[in-house]
Amino acid sequence: MPRHPALRVALLAAIITAIAVGLPLARPERASAADNGLWSVFPTTAPTGPGQLARPFFQPLLTPGVPVQDSVTITNKTPDQTINFDLYAADAFNTREGGYASRRPTDPKREMGAWISLLVDNVTIPPQRAVDVPFTISPPPDATPGDHAGSIVALNTTPTVSHKGSLTVRSIQAVGTRVYGRVAGPLAPRLDVTELQVSSHAGVGGLLGGSVDADVAYRVVNTGNVRLTSTAKLTVSPMIGGATHVKTLRVPELLPRGSAVVHQRVSGIVPVGRLTARVTVTSPVGKTTATSSTWVVPWLLIAIIAVLVLVLWYWRRRRRRKVGVAPSPPEREAVLAQ
Numbered sequence: 001m002p003r004h005p006a007l008r009v010a011l012l013a014a015i016i017t018a019i020a021v022g023l024p025l026a027r028p029e030r031a032s033a034a035d036n037g038l039w040s041v042f043p044t045t046a047p048t049g050p051g052q053l054a055r056p057f058f059q060p061l062l063t064p065g066v067p068v069q070d071s072v073t074i075t076n077k078t079p080d081q082t083i084n085f086d087l088y089a090a091d092a093f094n095t096r097e098g099g100y101a102s103r104r105p106t107d108p109k110r111e112m113g114a115w116i117s118l119l120v121d122n123v124t125i126p127p128q129r130a131v132d133v134p135f136t137i138s139p140p141p142d143a144t145p146g147d148h149a150g151s152i153v154a155l156n157t158t159p160t161v162s163h164k165g166s167l168t169v170r171s172i173q174a175v176g177t178r179v180y181g182r183v184a185g186p187l188a189p190r191l192d193v194t195e196l197q198v199s200s201h202a203g204v205g206g207l208l209g210g211s212v213d214a215d216v217a218y219r220v221v222n223t224g225n226v227r228l229t230s231t232a233k234l235t236v237s238p239m240i241g242g243a244t245h246v247k248t249l250r251v252p253e254l255l256p257r258g259s260a261v262v263h264q265r266v267s268g269i270v271p272v273g274r275l276t277a278r279v280t281v282t283s284p285v286g287k288t289t290a291t292s293s294t295w296v297v298p299w300l301l302i303a304i305i306a307v308l309v310l311v312l313w314y315w316r317r318r319r320r321r322k323v324g325v326a327p328s329p330p331e332r333e334a335v336l337a338q
Contacts, residue, residue, distance in 0.1 A: 034176070036175050038076075038081075038083075038156075038173075039074060039076050039078075039125075039154060040073075040074070040075045040077065041072060041152065041153070041154045041175050041176060041177040042054060042056075043056075043057065043070065043072060043177065044070070044071035044072060044073045057179065057180060058070060060137055060182075061182055062137065062148075062183045063139070063184050064141050065139065065140065065141035067137065069136050069137075070134070070135060070137070071133065071135065072177065073132050074087070074130065074131050074133065075125075075129075076127055076128065076129055077128070078127045079128065082124060082125070083124070083158070084122065084123070084158065085122065085123050085156060086122055086154075086157055087118050087122065087133060087154055088105045088152075088153055089109070089116035089118065089135075089151070089152055089179075090107070090109070090150060090151050090176070091103045091110055091113040091114075092149035092151055092178065092179075093255065093258060094252070094260060096260075097260055097261060098220070098251060098252030098254060098258070098261075099252060100178065100252075102176050105155070111148045111150065112181055113150050113151075115137050115138050116135055116136070117135060118133055118134075118152070119133055119135060122157075137179075143183045145185020145187065145225060146185070146187060146225025146226055147181070147182050147225065147226050147227045147256055149179065149180055149181070149255050150178075150181070151177065151178055152176060152177055152179060154174065154175055155174040159171060159172055187224075187226050188224045188226070189224040189228055189284075189285040190224035191222055191224070191230055191281050191283050191288055192220075193220055193221075193281055193288055194218070194219045194221055194290070195219045195261075196216070196218040196279055196291070196292040197218070198214055198215070198216045198277040198293065198294050199214070199215050199294060200214050200294060212269050212296060213265055213269070214236055214265070214266045214275060214294075214296075215263070216264045216277045216279070217263050217264075218261075218279050218290065219260070219261050220232065220254065220260050221258075221259040222256055222258050222259065225256045226256065227254065227256065228254055229250070229253045230251045230254075230281050230283035231250055231251065231281070232248070232249055232250075232281050233246065233247075233248045233280045234246065234248070234249075234277065234278070234279055235277070235278045235279075235280075236266045236269065236276070236277050236278075237276050237278070238296065245268070247266060249264070251281065269296065274293050274294070275293060276291060276292070276293045277291065278290075278291045279291075
């Protein structure tokens with residue numbers, strides 16, 4: 001840490017700015033994920049009867065050009081802290097690994113983030129209290145059919161202060177609830193598998209004919225207009241010998257135009273011949289498959305065998321030459337008589 005006060009302040013400001021710019025929002029995978037223990041953001045559910053279940057997120061059915069009204073509830077769960085929140089709507093997207101994420105408040109709004117209009121954009125909530133904030137979703141007349149995802153986010157305007165040695169770090173926290181809007185019209189669900197690559201990794205044992213590991217990478221892409229969950233089944237088969245290896249995993253829910261990059265490692269492969277990886281992605285609407293291959297050869301073992309064969313051939317050749325030029329017994333006696 002710089003000793004000069006001005007440099008210390010500048011460095012601290014840069015760290016705070018970096019944290020604020022790279023602020024991750026709460027990404028609810030389920031109802032409880034829209035709650036960070038201090039405050040929660042959920043769809044407002046009117047009490048229509050006993051036993052009614054709260055909505056975990058918004059799922060409005062939308063018609064182009066027709067507004068829809070609803071309400072979101074922000075609850076301050078702290079025992080003694082009044083919290084001021086900035087409220088905003090944001091578009092949602094899939095991260096590289098397929099996680100659900102929300103755009104930052106300064107990012108451009110193109111779909112759901114632009115369609116949502118909150119009645120207020122800032123609220124102050126006393127401890128142990130909740131506030132319902134009405135909003136309107138206004139899909140444009142040219143809104144395309146299918147799913148359009150976004151979030152309604154409550155951002156605490158008071159930074160959280162933490163200390164790391166002599167450095168004080170201030171960070172901003174936010175929690176958001178999902179909005180899955182489906183615009184009426186033809187639905188075309190579809191997933192594709194792209195960028196499938198398979199490579200092998202062998203240590204000394206693998207180079208000598210022992211087992212090797214195979215790394216398989218691929219991208220699952222939602223090329224349709226409906227959000228989809230799926231399961232990926234990876235099959236790795238050697239051309240000669242060895243067993244077929246199978247691995248299955250759940251692919252995160254993908255939004256339209258979203259994707260997830262998957263990395264899988266398969267161990268214990270016999271390195272003889274061509275290795276083929278086959279990925280089958282199964283969703284509620286069908287299957288899609290992709291294949292890729294690579295050569296898996298114990299090159300060091302082959303080189304050792306080639307050297308041994310060459311040495312054996314050279315030794316036999318020299319031996320044959322010696323046998324061919326050796327003098328016959330009568331010739332040897334004549335030489336001794338002279």
